[in-house]
Amino acid sequence: xxxxxxxxLMVCRIAxxxxxxxxxxxxxxxxxAYASYMLAKLTHARDAYLVGFNAIGMPPVELNLTGTExxxxxxxxxxxxxLTTTQTVHLGKRGLxxxxxxxxxxxxxxxxxxxxxDYAHPKVRMPxxxxxxxxxxxxxxxxxxxxxHDRRTLVEQVSFRTGQRAPLSAEERRRRxxxxxxxxxxxxxxxxxKDDDERPFRIESLNPGVAAEQVVENTGFExxxxxxxxxxAEPTADQVALLRERIDPHGTTRFDFLDAQERxxxxxxxxxxxxxxxxxxxxxxxR
Amino acid sequence: MAAxxxxxxxxxPSLVPPGASVGLGGAWMANHPMAAVRQxxxxxxxxxHVIGSLSSIDVDQLIAAGLVRELTFSMVSLEAxxxxxxxxxxxxxxxxRINEVSGVAMNVALDAGARNLPFLPMRDIGASELPEVTPxxxxxxxxxxxxxxxxxxxxxxxxxxxxxxxxADAAGNAQVEGPMGCDPELxxxxxxxxxxxxELVDTETIxxxxxxxxxxxxxxxxxxxxxxxxxxxxxxxxxxxxAWAVMAYADACxxxxxxEVLAELASETEEGYRERALDEDRRVVLETVAREAxxxxxx
Numbered sequence: 001x002x003x004x005x006x007x008x009l010m011v012c013r014i015a016x017x018x019x020x021x022x023x024x025x026x027x028x029x030x031x032x033a034y035a036s037y038m039l040a041k042l043t044h045a046r047d048a049y050l051v052g053f054n055a056i057g058m059p060p061v062e063l064n065l066t067g068t069e070x071x072x073x074x075x076x077x078x079x080x081x082x083l084t085t086t087q088t089v090h091l092g093k094r095g096l097x098x099x100x101x102x103x104x105x106x107x108x109x110x111x112x113x114x115x116x117x118d119y120a121h122p123k124v125r126m127p128x129x130x131x132x133x134x135x136x137x138x139x140x141x142x143x144x145x146x147x148x149h150d151r152r153t154l155v156e157q158v159s160f161r162t163g164q165r166a167p168l169s170a171e172e173r174r175r176r177x178x179x180x181x182x183x184x185x186x187x188x189x190x191x192x193x194k195d196d197d198e199r200p201f202r203i204e205s206l207n208p209g210v211a212a213e214q215v216v217e218n219t220g221f222e223x224x225x226x227x228x229x230x231x232x233a234e235p236t237a238d239q240v241a242l243l244r245e246r247i248d249p250h251g252t253t254r255f256d257f258l259d260a261q262e263r264x265x266x267x268x269x270x271x272x273x274x275x276x277x278x279x280x281x282x283x284x285x286x287r
Numbered sequence: 288m289a290a291x292x293x294x295x296x297x298x299x300p301s302l303v304p305p306g307a308s309v310g311l312g313g314a315w316m317a318n319h320p321m322a323a324v325r326q327x328x329x330x331x332x333x334x335x336h337v338i339g340s341l342s343s344i345d346v347d348q349l350i351a352a353g354l355v356r357e358l359t360f361s362m363v364s365l366e367a368x369x370x371x372x373x374x375x376x377x378x379x380x381x382x383x384r385i386n387e388v389s390g391v392a393m394n395v396a397l398d399a400g401a402r403n404l405p406f407l408p409m410r411d412i413g414a415s416e417l418p419e420v421t422p423x424x425x426x427x428x429x430x431x432x433x434x435x436x437x438x439x440x441x442x443x444x445x446x447x448x449x450x451x452x453x454x455a456d457a458a459g460n461a462q463v464e465g466p467m468g469c470d471p472e473l474x475x476x477x478x479x480x481x482x483x484x485x486e487l488v489d490t491e492t493i494x495x496x497x498x499x500x501x502x503x504x505x506x507x508x509x510x511x512x513x514x515x516x517x518x519x520x521x522x523x524x525x526x527x528x529x530a531w532a533v534m535a536y537a538d539a540c541x542x543x544x545x546x547e548v549l550a551e552l553a554s555e556t557e558e559g560y561r562e563r564a565l566d567e568d569r570r571v572v573l574e575t576v577a578r579e580a581x582x583x584x585x586x
Contacts, residue, residue, distance in 0.1 A: 027315070028315060028341075028362070028364065028366060029315075029316075029366040029367050038583065042583060053314070053315065053317055053466040054314075054466055054467070054468075055466070059582040059583065059584075060582065060583040061580065061581065061582050061583060062580070062581040062582070062583060064576075064580060065367065065528065065530045066527040066528045066529075066530050066573075066576040066580070067527045067528075067576035067577060067579070067580025068580060069316075069317055069465065069466055069521055069523050069527070069528075070465070070521070070523045070524060070527055070576065070577040070578070070580050071580040071581060071582045073464070073465050073466070073523050073524065074524070074580075074582060075582045079464070079465075079467075081467050081468070081469055081470065081471045081472060081501065082314060082340070082341075082394055082467075082468050082469040083394040083395075083397070083398055083469050083471070083472045086390070086391040086394050087394075090391050091391065091409060091410065108414075110414065113362075114387065115378075119416075119420055120381075121379075121381065122378060122379055123379070124370075124375070124379070125370075125374070125375045125378040125379050126370065126375075127362045127363055127364035127370065127371065128360060128361055128362040128363060128364075128387055129361065129362065129389060129390070129415075129417075130341055130361050130362040130390040131361070131389065131390030131391050132389075132390070133389040133390075133391075133412040133413060133415040133417060134389055134390065134391035134392070134412055136413060137410075137411065137412055137413035137415075138410070160416055161414060161415055161416040162415060162416070162417070163389070163412070163413055163414075163415045164413050164414035164415060165413050165414075166411075166413045166414040176410075176411075176435075177410065177435070178410070246583055247583065255367065263367075267367060267368070267530075267534060268534075271530055271531055271534065274530075274576065275531065275572055278571070278572040278575040278576050278579070279568065279571065279572060279575070281575050281579050282571045282572070282574075282575040285575070285578075285579075
């Protein structure tokens, strides 16, 4: 059996949603999602179009903190403005899958990237949702991922609805000129799915070693718990090797699983390495 | 002979009146017009209505300097380096008026402005609460042809747009070869357009590569040469993210030293900034990460 870390299982589950039919956009810093798209592009979805920072048809890149945009642009097939990208992909029904990683989600699928507490007088003001309201409404498949699965994150009701896919039924979405597909939540414990406005999220699969009760206990909203729940597919040896050796050799996908202090230390370490590597590379180039 | 629109950075205050609405280019951690932002801070051009779609340290520093009255935005973030500290505090304290708009709608609003239209339609944005908290940006409308319910997005026409590019000639023909956010639409929507550039070039250099000219000179009012003008954000293909500087900013603000950082920015010239913030090693590192960040061969 292949040894793997939980973030690698999540990366592989997300990657399995990317196929050759579609366009996948990389926006705000979400290393777990980036790694998933690269993995798909290097394995089963070589014809998928990745769009990173509006570099259209970007090549798969090694994840790092300082040079990802430059690498995306170096191999891209077109360079668009953000308006052209969003008109064509988001609004033009070409968006296959894009991940969102908000602060909270609730049982209606509403997620929050704006604030904790009252909108007008927030306890914590967060960055805002960028294009995520349009992403969750217009793409075919929506994946929301979290580095932790608890009642502070999967909440009874979000403080603010930055975005929410509506409606969810395939028939009604098509009638309104929208792509149809479910909303999934990917966490260290399980995969949850919702495709019906009238029904709660359902446990689609349990990650290895996790019991359904553990998921219910750590979820702040009602869940449908089927009698038989499959286990989330485990990463293969090839997938783990690709992730560790080529896509994410510096381990940026751990970012979402760390607390604030650990994140800071990880960033410091990664940046020291990137500085040293860049200086060494510049000396090689100068020779 | 074409008009010469070149002015020094120090003349920026004559182009951005206090109280103006100012659109800032760039997106995520890419290509924000930081040299222009620093000049606004030096000259204390205040009471601004800042319009920035995917904003970052640019907007945070203007808020830190106390220059922002109102902000229209879809995101303000330091990404991996944390919440934008001054944006966060100003909203929590209720000292900043905000108009929060979804990201695609921001693009549509600028597109409407660029087309001399009062609004443009788009399909709905789901059950987002943003139209409720920002009613001035969104209105439900009915398609006159099909009767479908759509969302009207009100045009944005900033008094001034500040956009950073790779190279421009004296007439303002401006080229970009990396991430440009929604800069071309912002440039067209603005009543006055100021372009800062990594380097001024002659018109022959522009004409040799016209596919890169995303902003033609006839919409440009002023051109300013500003090397490393997007620093510490990226300017691909020239330089990558100065993540070390962004992290130092986040750390300083976290330790209550934000005012010191801003005072230092305000006290030096742009040349002085480059000497302080960009020593030889750092320039080499930033240029190297942009040149050598690895792509992965699919073969």
